[in-house]
Amino acid sequence: MTAEFRDAVVISDLHLWNRDEPRYRAALAFLRALPREVDLLVVLGDLFDFWIAANELLAERFGDVIAALAAIRARGTTVLYCEGNHDLYLEPHFRDALGLDTFTGERVVSVAGRCVNLSHGDLVNPGDRGYLFLRWLLRTPLVRWLERVAPAEVAVAIGERASKKSRGFTARKNDPIRELSHAYARERVARGADVVVIGHTHQPERAEVVAAGGRTGLYLNTGYWPPDGRATWARINATGVHLYELAPEAAPPAARNR
Numbered sequence: 001m002t003a004e005f006r007d008a009v010v011i012s013d014l015h016l017w018n019r020d021e022p023r024y025r026a027a028l029a030f031l032r033a034l035p036r037e038v039d040l041l042v043v044l045g046d047l048f049d050f051w052i053a054a055n056e057l058l059a060e061r062f063g064d065v066i067a068a069l070a071a072i073r074a075r076g077t078t079v080l081y082c083e084g085n086h087d088l089y090l091e092p093h094f095r096d097a098l099g100l101d102t103f104t105g106e107r108v109v110s111v112a113g114r115c116v117n118l119s120h121g122d123l124v125n126p127g128d129r130g131y132l133f134l135r136w137l138l139r140t141p142l143v144r145w146l147e148r149v150a151p152a153e154v155a156v157a158i159g160e161r162a163s164k165k166s167r168g169f170t171a172r173k174n175d176p177i178r179e180l181s182h183a184y185a186r187e188r189v190a191r192g193a194d195v196v197v198i199g200h201t202h203q204p205e206r207a208e209v210v211a212a213g214g215r216t217g218l219y220l221n222t223g224y225w226p227p228d229g230r231a232t233w234a235r236i237n238a239t240g241v242h243l244y245e246l247a248p249e250a251a252p253p254a255a256r257n258r
């Protein structure tokens with residue numbers, strides 16, 4: 001049974017790192033101003049530049065943003081948080097402590113009658129064996145145990161290094177990744193999705209795709225929040241499927257349709 005929603009907002013790849021960045025203030029303002037009629041907020045991965053489990057240092061550093069998410073949940077909005085490749089093991093803090101709905105891989109929801117496929121987007125390239133191995137390794141019981149017993153400072157230092165590597169990897173593969181993303185969307189449209197939403201590639205896009213067999217759907221990439229506070233985000237409701245851009249330091253939802 002697919003969960004049914006009327007009005008969804010999707011954000012991804014904020015890569016929050018420092019409380020002093022305009023991006024952090026923009027994220028906080030965005031979450032605090034989220035319209036009441038939104039009944040589903042999707043965080044499609046990489047909300048933090050590095051998050052691993054119930055890390056007290058990070059929970060403190062990002063306390064305002066985490067409280068804003070909890071407040072959205074507390075007023076009855078469903079908050080779905082997909083693990084990205086920069087935020088791992090969300091369950092202890094975001095599911096168990098805050099009551100958000102966390103997932104890895106894919107999730108399908110219904111929004112205003114559309115079948116919406118959600119995933120972070122780090123699995124669009126099945127040929128990338130190096131990354132798939134790293135993704136598997138990071139989620140093995142041994143590494144999860146190491147993460148639990150290591151001091152928070154060590155986890156942060158490891159995270160900074162992993163985060164830098166991962167960014168370089170994403171930037172080098174811009175064009176083939178876009179084609180792979182479209183292929184990923186077409187395959188899900190063929191199986192019944194109306195909208196396929198990913199982030200991860202940092203290339204915001206809204207494009208119609210035609211699957212083998214002729215079925216059409218939408219590929220939607222929620223893009224990226226650069227440090228200066230500009231941002232792209234998506235909204236799906238009865239009026240359609242929209243990709244918006246947030247101007248630096250602008251108060252949401254004063255956004256223009258792309």
Ligand SMILES: [Mn+2]
Pocket residue numbers: 045046084085086120122199200201
């Ligand atoms: Mn990512």
